[in-house]
Amino acid sequence: MSRKYLHLVSDSTGHTMASRTSCNDCSLSPICLPLAVSLSELDQLEDIMRRGRPLKRGEHLYRASDPFESVYAVRSGAVKSYVLSEEGEEQVTGFYLPGEIIGMDGISTAHHMSSAKTLETSSVCEIPFGRLEELSSKIPTLQHHFFSLMSREIQADRELHMLLSKKSADDRIASLLLSIAARQQRRGLSAVRLRLPMSRYDIANYLGLAVETVSRIFTRFQQQGFLAVEGREIEILDREGLCGNGRLRA
Amino acid sequence: MSRKYLHLVSDSTGHTMASRTSCNDCSLSPICLPLAVSLSELDQLEDIMRRGRPLKRGEHLYRASDPFESVYAVRSGAVKSYVLSEEGEEQVTGFYLPGEIIGMDGISTAHHMSSAKTLETSSVCEIPFGRLEELSSKIPTLQHHFFSLMSREIQADRELHMLLSKKSADDRIASLLLSIAARQQRRGLSAVRLRLPMSRYDIANYLGLAVETVSRIFTRFQQQGFLAVEGREIEILDREGLCGNGRLRA
DNA sequence: CGGCTCATTGAGTCGAGTCAACACCCGTGG
DNA sequence: CCACGGGTGTTGACTCGACTCAATGAGCCG
DSSP states (O other), X not given: OOOEEEEEEEOTTSOEEEEEEETTTOXXXXXXXXXXXXXXXXXXXXXXXXXXXXXXXXXXXXXXXXXXXXXXXXXXXXXXXXXXXXXXXXXXXXXXXXXXXXXXTXXXXXXXXXXXXXXXXXXXXXXXXXXXXXXXXXXXXXXXXXXXXXXXXXXXXXXXXXHHHHOOXXXXXXXXXXXHHHHHHHTTOOSSEXXXXXXXXXXXXXXXXOHHHHHHHHHHHHHTTSEEEXXXXXXXXXXXXXHHTTTOOO | OOOEEEEEEEOTTSOEEEEEEETTTOTTHHHHOOOOOOHHHHHHHHHHOBOOOEEOTTOEEEOTTSBOOXXXXXXXXXXXXXXXXXXXXXXXXXXXXXXXXXOOXXXXXXXXXXXXXXXXXXXXXXXXXXXXXXXXXXXXXXXXHHHHHHHHHHHHHHHHHHHHHHOOHHHHHHHHHHHHHHHHHHTTOOSSEEEOOSOHHHHHHHHTOOHHHHHHHHHHHHHTTSEEEETTEEEESOHHHHHHTTTOOO
């Protein structure tokens, strides 16, 4: 059960260097790589982790049309993925919190189909995909884990699809907040207090709404006593109200 | 390069029985399983294909919460996937045409998270997923192919996300038609004439529109000379017009 | 023929977008 | 120290695209 991680930090010169960290020490291991593999297998897995580095707000993990080489595990901070349309307008396609894996699009084309940039100072673990595939062939549970991860990604997209095509603006906001709360809870954090790493613009963009609408709904939710809002600090006061508002589950 | 398929048909009594068909004979092989594997490997792959059967319109491949055992390749006809919300309302999550693989959600939960039913008489090839995983460990190109398929699925969902959150009703309809045309073309069929396998209700549901809106847009596209519409028979007369309408690509 | 489901068309309403103004925070620089 | 500017967030007034409700038509099957 000894899981290990290659976590990468930069020295004072800005160059990156590797620092090994045991997955046991990483609070994210149950979310990120909940594997039951032997020690020697873990060493193999650990060996393929590569040149991570702490990224400042707004730095890119990769850009659309970059050759696809790796997927990334968010270790701290937060990352958004997005695509640019021909006219250059941005579409946010996802938010990634610690313990989550980003970059699994692009496998089919050998190029990333979206870009990923940090929303705040973040650190990530890079996992070269080719070597991950090799290793997956040898470790069935690892193969299954990644099939499973991608499957979950598809599921999440389906949920979002439903949200966007059927639900009101209120429901979309409520749903996003509940999703973030749930993901925080998985990592052992509060399910009621949260700090949104993304701007209102990103929220609006992601949910297909206007910024003004997002802002108005936050204020109204506060008036209705569902939330306490202070900028990006949110407290969920009335989970029922938030859900019942528009027939959301949980 | 000899690819084989297990295609299943029913006899006159309605019982199913297996009939082997070479993948070489299957016009879908370049889309469905474009693999370069050895003959012995192909035999292994072929051996895991199972109890397919021709399904009549409205029959289910699987239902939400069924144990997840297999994925399915559509051989002929058309299939839609959907989920039901708590209140029992349907959300169509995808349409699957010949050569496409359905059922890859549910890997992570061991249960299907959506249902899949045929839109017309269809035949499918069932591929037990557990055995597919085993085989994937032995055949790296097969493993990569399935990672790739799932990656493509994620990409498609992202496209849809953009469509639903940013684009007008006109653009959504145009985009769906162009997508179906493109997928037909991949199988060597016409890129301008198509027969929609799904109802206006399914289209509306999938795109997050009201049926009336879909109907009105079809009529208007016809008036504008973009389309010739006759029920579910569609001819694309002015591709540019259809795209230029709302800044869609190709 | 009735009884379906599917599709089209019209009339009126409303949710969310647009446009515009302003408040706030923060770092920079005079 | 304060003035300035840019990014971010809020609020109000007006508009419009798509939904709802309602009626009718076309095809299909028992």
